[in-house]
Amino acid sequence: MSSPYILEVKNLRKVFDHDLFKKKQVVLDDLSFGFPEGSCTALMGHNGAGKTTTIRTIFGLIKPDKGEVLFRGRPLTLEDKRLIGYMPETNKLPGNLTCEEILWHQLRVFNPKDLKPKHYKEAIEKQLQEVGLWEHRRKRVGKLSKGMGRRLSWAQATIHRPELVILDEPMSGLDPVGYKLMIHLINQLRERRASIILCTHDIWSIKDTCEQVYIMNKGRLVYSSLTVADGSPVQNLQHFLAISGCSVETLRSLQEASRLPAWGDLRTQSYRTELWFKDYADAVKWLQACLMKGLLVVDFRKSSGLDEDHLLSFFGEEKSA
Template sequence: MLPEAGTRRCPEVSPETKLAPEINVSGVTKVVYSDVKKLAHTIVKDLSVTFRPGRSSALLGHNGAGKTTTIKLILGLVRPTHGSVSIDGQEVGEAQRRMIGYMPEVNRIPPVLTPMEVLEYHLATYRPEGLRDGARRRAAIEDSLRRVELWDHRNKRVGKLSKGMARRLAWAQATIHDPTVLILDEPMSGLDPTGRMAMREWISGFRKSGKTIILCSHELVTVGELCDDVNILNKGKLVYSATNEDHQGAYRLSLSGIDEAATAAMREGARLPDFRRARREGFAVHLDFFDYAAAASWMQAALQRGVVVTGFAPVSIFDEDVLLKYFGKELES
């Protein structure tokens, strides 16, 4: 059982923490071939996206959209057919991989190992600077397991851990070497509400420390709380990309009992500014504006005409109406 919110320790920020790198995926296409029929299948197509340093970026899309392949390209586990992937301006190699902490959706750890053995093997393989000495490694392992509240289970076989414990071990494995890049694939998978609260706190701690974070998730609420930028893949293509700065000042006005024709007449009659987007939902119309002033002038005009205003609020880049539109978007082949 995890303790109450507020008592957990988030990763501490060291004064010597290195600056987070920028990750560039430039014009990348990844083609794989079927062993049986030798058929070519394009998983990622002409993908260009930048994950900016010190930012938390969402990478969204349906299963099969190309998210996992994009992660593998960044990790250097597969090479692009065309294009390039760079971290801090360098092609992905051993030095760049050491910058990264990766938490997969399914952590395939041999069930006979213990949490202690998992982290010992991880550090022996990664050999991060500052943790090559045996005493320091042991101290880091203990600290990591205590942070995720697995120290009392350090000698328990992984196969006997609950799914929530296994996810906490995956977090410890991804973060023990203090990476400057953190890639999280469905980090909330398998967690109960208390575990999800803890995971949000840990991710927020890394976000505040200035790391570069890439978060893959199907949960729009989760990425809305934890991310600064959003990128949506559909059939291997980037179909939507936005940052919080893109929507700074954007507002949505919701009106009831009015149709598109009445909306157009109101705009002409009151000489109102254009709206960015209009969407009909039942008996309501939702109007999106680039700034507060335009939205406020529309609201004033609506109230003067007796139109019922049901909503007036800022618009987030993680607005579900916008994101779901791109999730379901059909692309040309």
């Protein structure tokens, strides 16, 4: 049976132990998830969460201590990597080459099957026109502004018509006009049903670009709007009940007295307490019990899974089990 994922990482573990005077650093801790074919998936997390190590492992730049990377259900090969485009977080293109030369080199290396060499010139012009760099085609990379460099990096990552595009902080260094253009370019790829992995801190941009999201924290997957590769949910608490002016002790007493189901997560902020549930039926039981008790319910709804406040709760320190 074919895999629904274009790319999967399974049980990845990586420990760095380079310094005799420091403890071993677990960077990836039994990490498993899959990226659905033909959709845009956000990979998020705080600095040091393990996103960059995951990307480097995918490309074979880092060898994991355990686990594997699969492409359409089989081990990722060199030939498969020709079908992947990558836009790094920082521009690392040779400063002495021109925009045109960068794209010529990319096409010669990746040699896309559906684009003949005689059409390379036409493809390069179209790509540079699309990102607003045609007038700067003979300008050397070292002379480009940071924003122009980001647009050239996008052009390089996508000119060979990859089936999977991995974008690492594509909004970094862009002004509002460049930001809007990047959102437009990502959505153009989505319309062509390309598969996209969007690694970003920008929690606001994913609402305009992504169908689903994963969040990493200290090398682990702590939130998923999907399920992991074996089908079991990682963290998919969508229904929440918000109560004002109620202590956790009161809620625990109510739970025991009314024999209510356990909540999946509890979050407090000032006088507001949120109870999160996976199942709607559990959330309704709590709503009814709180109303019967006379507690002040200020919100009760289903989260989209991409709500800002919901996602932000998974950043920062790793949540205890």
